[in-house]
Amino acid sequence: MDTVLVTGGTGHLGRDLVGLLKPAYQVRVLARSRGTDPEVEWVRGDLATGAGIPEAMSGVRTVVHAATWSPAARRGYVLPTDLLRSPPDVDVDGTRRLLDEAARAGVDHFAYVSIVGVDRSRLPYLRLKHRAEELVRTGQVPWSVLRATQFHWLTDRMLGRAARLPVVPLPTAVEAQPVDTADFAAYVARRVADGPGGRCDDFGGPEVLTLSDLLAQWQRIRSRRVRTLNVPSPAPVRRAAHHLTCPTGRRGHITWATWLHSHTPE
Ligand SMILES: NC(=O)c1ccc[n+]([C@@H]2O[C@H](COP(=O)([O-])OP(=O)(O)OC[C@H]3O[C@@H](n4cnc5c(N)ncnc54)[C@H](OP(=O)(O)O)[C@@H]3O)[C@@H](O)[C@H]2O)c1
Structure with a gap:
């Protein structure tokens, strides 16, 4: 069995991906915490310092790099500082460290998980992801870049946090296309089987919804309320x-409503 290294294998996408890869590959996960699944090789490490990377890369044919560090995603809401900067040590410096080690180890395929629109956004976190994509594209290891739209779990977490506030300004006409990690993981797993694909097709959820629709479904299914203040959605914001x-x-097939019905809030 070929060995596939999954960074971020303890995260939302990573857990789904590891489950899909296990029947066909020896799966190794590099993470700061150690998991419990005995069918997985767990390597304790930290992309921000480089610890564990040489050990994790030994004998690996394919790397799926799905680890990330987004403070806003972790806490479930955006602070003004997130609009000014995002820490680069995992997403940029960690990607560089992984690529260097992958080249040394003779890895055949480096698949980088990214986000739709990173090349057109000014948000600091998305700009970091774009810088990481460029490192992958210009590196020595044959590569794939796989971009997805925002995951359902994150939308759910953000609305859960918003429901605690007295009022939330919301540009209700703005559109989003949330996607399930299980759908996207299946797409990534196919890429692992097929080998390096360069810049692959973008992957999104089955529906494009306005924030107004998205919120209405969430409130109905979660039986919770977010008090919103409708703010205008000028053309630049919509764009x-x-x-x-x-x-x-x-496109995946798991809709926002289906996902909400089958997942309890974290
Ligand atoms: N969330 C979204 O809406 C979305 C949308 C499109 C694409 N993506 C991309 O999809 C990928 C997975 O996202 P996700 O939402 O599944 O992430 P997640 O649930 O937040 O998981 C992040 C993963 O990164 C690992 N990690 C964080 N810091 C690390 C460090 N210093 N060293 C090693 N590992 C570290 C975490 O492991 P430990 O904490 O156990 O170390 C965890 O496994 C990312 O590349 C993300 O940019 C996300």
């Missing part, structure tokens, strides 16, 4: 949000 969708790309 910036549109760049984060991919209506003509590949």
